[in-house]
Every structure is written in structure tokens, then in C-alpha cells.
Amino acid sequence: MSRPGNQQKLNVAIIGAGPAGLGAAIEFQKLPFVNLRIYEQARGLREVGAGISIQRNTWRMLDALGVYDNIDPNTIFRAADGHSVQHRNGRTGELVVSNGQRDTPQRYKHARALRTILQTALLKGIDQSKLRLSSRLIQVSELPNKALSLRFEDGHTDEVDLLVGADGVRSVVRQFSFPDHRINYTGVTAFRALVDAQEILSIPNFPDAVTFWHGPTRWVYTCNLNNGIYEVTARTDVPETSQTASWGQDASTDEFVGLYKEFAPIIKEVLSKVKEVKKFPLFAGPRLSRVISHGSIALIGDASHPLSGAFGAGAGFALEDVYVLARSVNWAHERNRPLSDALELYDRIRSPHYKGMYDILDGFRRSDASGKELTLFDDIVASNIKNKWTDDHYWLYHYNVQEVWEKTYQAEDAKQQGNASRSSEVASRL
Secondary structure (H helix, E strand, C coil): CCCHHHCCCEEEEEECCCHHHHHHHHHHCCCCCEEEEEECCCCCCCCCCCEEEECHHHHHHHHHHCCHHHCCHHHCECCCCCCCEEEEECCCCCEEEEECCCCCCHHHCCEEEEHHHHHHHHHCCCCHHHEECCCCEEEEEECCCCCEEEEECCCCEEEECEEEECCCCCCHHHHHHCCCCCCEEEEEEEEEEEEEHHHHHCCCCCCCCCEEEECCCCEEEEEECCCCEEEEEEEECCCCCCCCCCCCEEECHHHHHHHHCCCCHHHHHHHHCCCCEEEEEEEECCCCCCCEECCCEEECHHHCCCCCCCCCCHHHHHHHHHHHHHHHHHHHHHCCCCHHHHHHHHHHHHHHHHHHHHHHHHHHHHHHHHCCCCCCHHHHHHHHHHHHCCHHHCHHHHCCHHHHHHHHHHHHHHHHHHHHHHHHHHHHHC
16 A cells, blocks of 8 residues: 555554454454554443344354454344245234245345354454554544544544544444534334343244344334343333433333333233333445545444444444445555545445445335325234345345455456557657
8 A cells, every 4th residue: 555655554543343343354464564442432342232133144154254253143033934024914913924045145135133142253363462442533524635533422532544443323433523414313213122032932932033023113122132032122212301311211111111002912021021112213324425635544343334234234234334444445555546436446345335225225215205094093004024134135134245355356356458559559659
């Protein structure tokens, strides 16, 4: 990579130590020309929430990063019949669709796990001496030499060549990069609870499956997480009237249960087993035109696509970002190209991918608008499942970022070789 004297190491700071940040650390620490630091605002690494989906693309990335085997198969849940998810009518309990996993290798089949399982697997892959906790980034500024100055709440400062924003939907790095970009409360609140698995599985005829129980404008999600734990998650369109910026508030079980009076007795019984529940007002923002800025900043994970978990594969998307970003930086280094060229290559691959995701959400909104004439519970549920929960967007989980990376950098190399040949030909004529 083109640097003064071509001898200094590239100083890289990763902000955030969730799946995106830890994945980035795993990949960047493999590059001998990188001097790496990871900053996390929390005092200790912990995942908030309940369960997490490990989709086909997530497993593939864990393989690519070399940490697949850090997950014990006994700590995750895979459906015995091989489905990835089931969709049921929340009023009747009727199974409407059970999505299979055709053409998916066994090792990449969908799983659910406690979020800490994935966090721990990634954490095992990093050099923890590079991690600085209790480091909340509060200011980024660009220096005359184009390096970036970082200032943290505790007074710590740093100067870096590459800043990787892995700091989530409320990203400070994104705010510096795109000052006019705003996230807003979506009007949707998620409730998350963990329940003793035996209490759920003792309910007569309860399916031990990965299940969405759909209502017209809200749903309940139930899934075994192994470890004797069952996950009960719900989303509702009843907006918060106060403290909407708060994340992971304690909620009353009465407030939670009362939102699902129209649902089937089996779901009411599930909700009655919930002893503690937290609520998470969801925030999202518009698509960014680019996921890079200043020639020295790259956004990854939720910082690059603030979608509030719309597709249940945020970890997979983040690790795809990581894979492409680290290889783009190494590509530029090997060719003595500037960092800005590396980031342009990264953006060329990832921005179109996220445009495709936002296009799917636009289609969902059009579906909602066209179905406004429906009034009956069952009709609305049938329409929602038909229009939103199809195989049409499963390309997200089958997307092979390794192949895309290979084709893109090879095309760029061929283009540059062609340009060099033309320049040489012109020079020979002079």
C-alpha cells in the first residue's frame, strides 16, 4: 500500500466489539502490515437481547474467518426436520408455510443460539491485547495529513490511517462520515424474553420449531436455543410514547401479554410462562449511497445498513463486510495502491448488496399499501406471508461473497493491466 517511505505500518482502529468488530479484528490481525486497535464502549463484552440466527451465509463466513469450529454443535438448535423457519397463523395456530433448506450443506444449515455463543466464538479468534474496553468514541477529526484523530470519553486519544465503524445502528463513525444521515424510531418495539424450555415444551401440541406466529400487524417468534432455554420474541406496532431512545428497558409482563389478546390459546399460554421481559424500541435509517468516506473510513455491519434486524442475518452481513474490507486493504497493499483505492473496491461490492436489501423492504411497503383494503385477521396474515415470506429474497442467505470478491478484484486487475498496456503503447509512439 502506498505510504510514506513504504515502511510504516497501517494504523487501523475498529470501533465496536460486536460480531462486526470482532470479525474485522480477526481478519485484520492476519495482515502483517497492520497495527490494530479495537475500541469498545462497554466495560465488558456482552450481547444484549436473546437469540441470534446463524444463517447459511453466516456459517460460510465463520468458515472463511477460521472460527467455525469455535461453536460447539451441542450449544445450538437446528430443527429436526431440517426446516429453517415455519410460519403459522397466530389466531388459529395453523401451519401456513415451512421453509426448507434445499441445496444447503449440513454444516451451513440454519441454527438458533444464544447471542453469547456467537460472541464467544469470535472472541476466541482475536488477540485480546488489542482490545480496549470502556472506550466510548466522542469525536473524530481529520488532520492535515489526512490521518484521523480519535478522542474518547475517558480522555484517551489515537491517530489512525483507517477507521472501521463497527459501532452499530447508532454509529458515531457514521455520524461523522455522513452528518446529514439520521436514524429514527420506526414505531415498532420488540419484546424479548428467555423462558425455561421445559415450561414451553410441556404445553400440549406445541411445535419444537423455529416459528413465527403471525398477526395482522404484529407477531410472536418462538424457538428453542438449547441449553434448557426457549426464546420468546415479539414485535408490535404499538409505538412507545416516551423514552423511545432507551434500549433494553425492563417491561411489565402485563404490557407484553396484553398486546396479543387476539392470538390463539397456545400463544397466550406461551406468553403466560414469561416472567421477565425487556423491550427494545427499534430504530432505522435510509440507505447510505456509499459505505466509505474521506478515503479512510469504512462502515461495516449495522453502521453501514441501519435496518433494525429486518432479515435476521445481521451477523452474516457484517462478516461479509469484514471479508471484503480486509481483502480489499490487502489487495491495495500488494499492488502498492493507496488506501482510498481499497475502500473504493470495498464499496463497489457492498453498496449494491445493501441497495438490494433496501429494495426488498420497499417491496414490503408496497405490499402493505396494496393490502390496506383487507380487514379480517386471517386474510391479512395470509397476504403478509404470501407477499413477504417467500423464497424471493433467499438470495441474501445464498449469496457467495467469496465468488463476488474474486470476480471483482480480478476485473479491476485486468482493467488496470489494460490501462497500463495502452499507456505503454502511447508512450512508445512518442
